[in-house]
Every structure is written in structure tokens, then in C-alpha cells.
Amino acid sequence: MHNSRGERPFAFPGRVPGYEEVYPDVDRIVPTYFDELDTKISYLNEQGFVVFLEPTRRDHSMAWMKYYDWPDSWIRFVQYIWRRYGAHNVILSPIHLDYLGASIPASEYRRVTDEMVARYGMPPFGQLVSANPHETARRNFGDDCRWLTLNMAGNGERYHNRYEAWITGDYLAKPTRPCVNGEPHYAGWYETRGGSKGGTTDDDLDMRSAMYGSVLSGGLGGHIYGANYLWEGELEDPNKEPMWESIQWRSGGQLQHLKAFVLSVGADYPNLVPHRELITPNESGPGNGFRGWAFCARTDDMRTFLVYLEPGCRTSTLAGALPNTTYDALTMDPATGEWSILGNGKLESGADGTLALPSTPADADLAIRLCVR
Template sequence: MRRLRISPNQRFLQHEDGKPFFYLGDTAWEIFHKLDRDDIRHYADKRAQQGFTVVQAVCLAELGGLRVPNREGHLPLHDNDPTRPNEAYFRLVDFAVETLAARGMWTGMLPTWGDKFCKMWGEGPVIFNPENAFVYGKWLSDRYADAPILWILGGDRPATDAFEVETVRAMAKGIRAGKGGHHLMSYHPMGENSTTKYWPDEPWLDFHMLQTGHVGPRRLTEEWIARDYAHKPTKPVMDAEPPYEDHPRMNSDWSSFDGYHDDLVVRQAAYGAVFSGAHGHTYGCHPVWQMHRGGEPVNRARRTWSEALDLPGAWQVGHLRRLMESLPFFTRVPASEIVLDQPSERLERAVATRDAEGSYAMVYTPVARPVSVDLGWAKAPLALSWFDPRSGQHGPSQQLDATSRATLAPPPSGPDWVALLRPKS
């Protein structure tokens, strides 16, 4: 598989031969820890079929990762010492990385979950310091030098005090010093935060990640992405943890919940992010990230991981990837300024993107309502078609008579739709 690079305009990811790479991530934090080889094959087959390109996974897992052996009976470290990785444990990690690669997927590899360097909550214990973080980072880098890897530091934690900052920097330096230092690198922050806050201009960080999180009904992903898109210096941006499908809709302090996030929220977050300038997007499913098998779940998971693989949002995000890959890729820019007369309710506002060279514009409406659009960007008469984000199907094309402004009425079924505007052929 070809290596990944940042595009020349600093907005996208691409293969080293210049072909576009759309980061469509799935969240499988516990795959190395809780799945056996047959499970890994089953998971990889399904996610490849659904169109995912990246699987985000953690070497030192959150849920008892230093205390509970993996499915082959091995712990990741000898005596919880990051300078003494357990070869037997990492053979299963190798298998997972190779299995995903054989199906065309990259591994977004987190060397550790964040509680191992920043306790705050969770089991921990804190085992990292700047010295052993460098050693462990270099060891991983050497081991996965030739694998299709993206490095993701952090793990749902901030980096605010000097110890945490220097520990993360040391791990990044260790990775860069190893043979796999050429792989792209980012950082997974805690909820409702972004790497533009913690790491505004770190040389080791190739692209920014934010986490809008799981507080309901949903966060305004499009506003958060727009903020990070405007951050300088310019780097690609993405939401690495939006609301997970089938995750409880939590209140602000996580003391209670009101129902579960569904596929509509998944689509609203995904299209809101990408149309606002994100280079890609991560999907998550609550039973899948924790690889829930039954018994006591984390935070009210109500299905097993294998049952949850087929939830509708997991199929629908693949339609977004294929839509973006079907159009000019590297000239895409946010364009919500072309949407006129937005509603006062911010969660109902449409979001738009277009080709800077004028070959298309798209408007995503998260609710069933007509959208007024400024057509001043167009260089020729336009045709309109509607794209169904549930099925991935395009409706028939119709000519627009208007030349300066048009009101676009989506089909009656829905609620959400994508209006695709292109020069009339």
C-alpha cells in the first residue's frame, strides 16, 4: 500500500503518487485487546465492505488494557514497563494490522490510551514519562515501519501540564526517530476539544483532530470544523470522535441521558464536517468501540459488537466517501456563504461546499426544508440533482432556470438531503 502524505495545499491527505485519500475512519479502540483472530477477520471483512479506509485502534487499551490479557492470554508489557513490550501480545496486533491492510485499510494506531500518561479518570495507571515514552515510541515505529499506519497520540485526554506535554512530545520524537517516522501523525483529544488548542503549531503533528463527543442532541460539528479550518498554520482538519451511533445522548455533565444517537445524527455530523472543510471523518458505534460481547457494558451499550456492525450509519458514511471521491477532490472549499436565509435554529442550518474552479457545489440540508442558494459562483447554466445520503442514490437531473438565486425544495421523504449543482451538460 502506498504511503500517505499531506496535499500541497495543506488541506487533504493523499497517496505518495498524488491520488486522493479520503480518511473514513471507524472507531475500534479495543480490537487488539478484545478480539481473537476470527473476530478480527469478521470485523475487517465487514468494514471493508462498508467502505472504511482507516480503523482507529489502541495498543495499550482503555478497558483494563494493562491488567486483562488479550484473547490469546497475553498482556502488552512486562511489569507495566513501556520499555519492555511483550512480543507475544504484539503478534496479535501485527495480525490485525496485516488483516486490515489486506482489505485496503490503514490502521490509525494509538500507542496508548490517554489514562496511561494523564489519569483524570479511568483505570490507568500512569506508566509513561518522557524517557520511557521515547523508547516505546521508537520501538513501535521500528516495528510498523512498513505497515499502512497513521500514528494517533493522545487518547481522549488533554495535554495541559508540563509533564503531560513533555511525555507526548517525547513519544512523538521517538516515533519520528524510528523507521516508521515517515507515517503521518495526529493526536486524539478529549471531548469538546481540539488539537488546535493543545498543539497549535507542533512540528510533529501533521493534521488536526477534534472531538465533538456525545452530548445530545448533537454538537455543531460544522462550526467547530470551520474554526479549525481557519487556524494558522494551515493543516488538514477532521472530527475524530463525533456522536457515536447507538451511544446514549448524554446530558452536559454525563449524569443522565435521553435516548440514543441514531443514523440521522451520524449523517448530520459527517456531512456537516466534510462540507465545512474536513479532509475526512471518523464514524463510531458505541458497542463496537468497546467490542461489547454481553455482560456488563460500558455506559448502557445495548447490542453486541457483532450485531452493531450492520447499523445503518456504518453503511451510510460510505456513501459520503464515494460522493466526495466522485468529484474534483483537491479544489474543494467550504461554501456555506452561498446558502441564503438560514433559519434561526442553528442545528437546522444547511451547510455547503463547492469546487473552487466552479465544476460543482453541494448543499446539505439536515432537515426537510427548502434552501435558498446564491448562484453567483457558477460560470454556466446549472442542473440540479438530489443525492440521498441514506441510500447513496442520485435522483434525476433537472435544469435550473435561475441564474442568480434559486430556492431548492428537497424530495418529501428524508429528512436530510444533498443538493448537487453542476454545469448543465
């Protein structure tokens, strides 16, 4: 991608026969390009953003491997990025591997990154290292991948039946690593396939399913927001909305309420464990969708629950509570962040440690916090 001065990271011409003006010379960087990138990353850090920085993308790999000194050329560039920005507040990555096609195999990326780390070591200031994956980075590169310190999920089909399959699997895997849904459902993502139009109220509900469902499924490392036309940097296509429009869609602003909800439990937050199975029924809608499913995380001492109910959830039972115990019960509207008491503000568990949860209408979701104080 070019910067505001029209510069690109590598010089031309390249070495790929017939494509010298298409594929650059990846052995020759344009230093002034990175001067502007310095400014952008510093500015983002100053505003409180943690930058996820990926030096290379899967579809660069085959030409790089065939026409350049592989893996030394690739390692040199990845190391250049890691070292140039290694004192910033960033999450580092060797590769953007959102799809396993049009690429060298994931096993080759692991091999050459293993070699790079063996030569130069891990980032010196302890920055997390991950990779934008096809479904999960842990599956792509293996549980024993030495440089993978953040489990990241994403891409593929992005419906709510993926949260548990990907993120809870990452959460429960050994060795233990923080987890995040790095490329979840994006606002308007399924619009061209009959899904919700980006920026609409229905689309907001889809997005909140991805936010709350991902975090309560074990993605306690946080959540990454994306939207159609924003992720592709759309500027010119008259059939699409420009990125400065989609960046203003409501769902982006609603992400802050997720933070308020999960951090409302204070020091219990890192002790939450995904337990969707404690809600019965927890699936009142199709798997390929964003309606009718329920999600739950609980602390092992059974004193704190966070629950998220998509629109269209039936009245349900929550198990796994302390028997014959009073829980403070609050709800939060995920659309507005407004807190309310649930019923009279108290829920009593039975002798079997169960609690009754409300249903949700077809056009509204609900977040619930239950705590023993």
C-alpha cells in the same frame, strides 16, 4: 486490552504501590502480544483499512509520570510502536487525549512528543501524525505543533453546532493540514440522554448529519465511523447490545454513500471549501441536535457545489454561484445512495448568483450536487 490468548501488552506486577496487579510495569512489554497485533494490522491493511494507531491513553499518564522514568520510559514505548508499524498504512499518534481531565496536561504531552521527535525524527515513510483530541488536536497542542500533520476533531458534545466550530476552524488554520472528524457522533451516543436509540431510522439520520456535516465543514481527509457498544468492545453486559450487533447497524453501511457523493465531483474534491454561510436560512433547528441545519462546500471557481440538508430544512437560497449560469442538478438519497435529477435536472442562477434549494421533510435528508459542465 487483552488479546485472544489473554495476553496484555505489559507485564505484571507493576510498580504503583497497592496497585501492582492493576497498573502494569510499563518498562516490560510482552512480545508475543504484539505478534497478534502484527497479524491484525496487516489484515486490516489488506482489506483496505487505514489503521489509526494510538500507543497510549490519557489515563495512563499520571502513574507513568510518577512511578517510571518520565519521559524516557514513555518515549521508548511510543517509539517502539511507531517503529514496529512504521512500514504499514497507518495514521500514527502519541496519545489518545479525548478528555483533558484525569491526565497530565496537553502541554506536557506536546513537550515530551517534541522531545521524542527531536531525538528520533518523524515517521520515515511520511505517515500522518495526529491525536484523538478533546474537541480539536490543533487547539490541544497548538497551531505550531511540529509533529501534528493531520488536524483531528472530536469528542465533547457532538451535535451539529460543533462541525463548523471545530472542523472549519481546523480547515482554515495555518499551517494548512488535512482535517478529519476523528471521534464524531456515534450511533446511539445520546440514547441514554433522551436521544435516538442506536440502530433506529432516527439514529441513522443523526449519523448521516455527522458524516455529511463534518466532511462539508472541511473534514475532507475522510470520516471515522463509530457506534455504541462497538467502541467499548461490549461482550458481556446483558443490559447492552454486544458489539457484533451494533457493528451491523445500517448507518455503518450508509457511510459508503458519503464517499460516492463527495468523490462524484472528481478532481474538484480537494478544491472544495466549506461555505455553510452561502445557504440562507441554514439553521432551522436547535444547535444541540441533528435536524434543520444545512451544510455546503464549494470550489473557488464557483462551478461546483455540494450541499447537505438535514431533515426539516426550510426552502432556502444558495448564494455564491456564477451569475446567469445553468448548473446540472442532481440529488442523492443518503440512506440508499440512489441518484436522481433535481427538478428537470437544471438550476438557473440569477443575476446576483443565487439559486433556490428545496426544503426537506421532517423524516428525510438530502444531498445535492450542482456543477457547471
